[in-house]
Amino acid sequence: MFENLTEKFEKAFKVLKGQGQISEINVAETLKEVRRALLDADVNFKTAKDFTNTVKEKALGRDVLTAVSPGQLMTKICHEELVELMGGNEAQINFQGNPGVILMSGLQGSGKTTFSGKLANYLKNKKGKNPLLVACDVYRPAAIDQLHVLGEQLGVAVFSNKEEKNPVAIAEAAIKHAKSNGHNVVIVDTAGRLAVDEQMMEEIAKVKAAIRPTETLFVVDAMTGQDAVNTAKAFNDRIDFDGVVLTKLDGDTRGGAALSIKAIVDKPIKFVGTGEKMDALDVFYPKRMADRILGMGDVVSLVERAQEQYDEQEARKLQKKIQKNQFDFNDFLAQLQQIKKMGNVKDLMGMIPGMSKAMKGVEIEDDAFKHVEAIIQSMTPLERENPDVINGSRKKRIANGSGRDIQEVNKLIKQFGETKKMMKLMSNKKNMMNMMRQMKGSGMPGF
């Protein structure tokens, strides 16, 4: 549905990949790409601008400590913003009343008549209603016939009057007809009209005033360009609709119109049309749509899971432990297990404070920790907390218990010692500067 926008987003976020922190400079380039992607997706110019500004503010405010990678964090922020922009929770339509009256409005060719049929079908089959379709498009050739054909297909009654040229009169007569014939929902299909056509806009305002609908829907083609906001605004100013229907979403359109309309008129998108069959109607789920736009559900949930497990508090605790040189095999093992659970080892190493720099350039295989785990699990609690007590005989026992060589046990203990030392150094900026200076002084190549 929104695959194209996803691709663009992915490309945009590539710019951020491999950057250490979200800064004003590296975020600017990405946001430019994001904005362009949104514009290419027909998101309104102003909406796109506002969107990227909000994302920027939120991104710069984020504590890097909890970040997986800046790119992934940006994805999550964009996702949150998209959901927010598209209306948080899904909205229902109001068809209560005696009868409930639903009025359709929109431009020519947006799909009002087809959607009227789909809605009648939905109310009849899913909500147990007895709907009446009303043909108020007295202009387009064969529009009334079209509604009759649909009604016949669906087994839904259709009210029309080919002699009457005034939509207000037809709509009023239809409601009387519905009352006396036991129809509890009336769906009024109207002619397509341009927002700039004063006479036609006046007409639909009159229809609305006469029948006082419980729900007025604005039907819009998902492929609409920048003009979507002007049209939506003009219709909203005139008839103050309750919700939006987004049609033809089964195409490959990026559907940016959905974002802009919601942002500009602040009315919820209630339904989406996803095919030519009469049951191709879906309730609009903002979160689902944002997921589709980003197409990065995995990344988003990865970030969420990572944040659950590495909340700031825990990260600070660990940081303190490292600084006090209390980092032990239990912490080491816990880290390894978290990493394994979450999959992508290399990405996740970056979440462990100090680890990303310490591990830089180290190639990690996916099952690289299997043996390491076995060795640590063969240690006693005392040994894990106080690695210094591990002497020769303990090493032998550990090697036997884990089924590894004693050399491997030695190697791990040595590596652990080095990692610990390195982490402590890295966690302290002053130490790091000293280290750099020492390295420089010692005439090491490359410094």
Added chain:
Amino acid sequence: MGLFGLFSKDKKQKLDEGLSKTKETFLSKLARTVVGKSKVDADVLDELEEVLISSDVGVATTIKIIDRIEARVAKEKYINADELQTILRDEIASLLEENNTSDAQFELPVHPEGQPHVIMVVGVNGVGKTTTIGKLANQFKQMNKSVILGAADTFRAAAVDQLIIWSERVGVPIIQQGMNADPASVAFDTLQAAKSRGADVAIIDTAGRLHNKVNLMNELGKIKRVMDKVIPGAPHEILLVLDGSTGQNAFEQAKQFSLATDINALAITKLDGTAKGGVVIGISDQMKIPVKYIGVGEGINDLQAFHKKAFVNSLFGE
């Protein structure tokens, strides 16, 4: 001969009217960009970018136009902000000229053995195919040509009825087999009728289809092959109808329809709405297929052959 050699005065008036909404927003935005500015600087160019993008010109073409103006500003140094409108007009005009397609006219090419000219009309749902066919038939009828319509949109409810009403309104015959008939069979019948009756032009309506539906796109190929059997080389013209209010997806539609069948002409409809003219600029720039017709109103005569200069002039109010 003036710019409007083939462009009668009332047609120009209709084009101006149809585009008036576009022009207003386009020009008023443009005017706003230069308020209080003495020369064209980065801010002005930024604003200009916004104006173009909000008019649906599209990102690629917008960048192209901005780059050109930037280059020109750099070269000519002292360009006054007031001159921006003229420069923009020139650049858009020359961009359209580079496309190398000649201005369109309502005319019917002559085919061997006096065989009818065949036009197949395709596009996504709701772009205005049937209405365009009605208007097109009207134009040919007024040129004293004999027209025959084929109702091969047998899918959408009452599409056949809609075309029948148009055929009555214009006063031209129609070949139809009712709803749910095989569209290729309707096309076949229409061409045979056109051939035996010695018609000048046959126009075939097809069902709206989204360009990412493979089966429906393949169906177009079948309809086309069947026509070729009746009149070799038919359809001579495959007209893709695009909705002028469609955004960037219009390019994707043109691309996908071109892959499925040999589109060789475009019609852009509904240009009488708000701020929609921009898409014509983007499409003319990005597409090799010429824009042949534009729809500028709801009246039966509101379909025009596309003239680049007239369009740009009308857009800039000259």
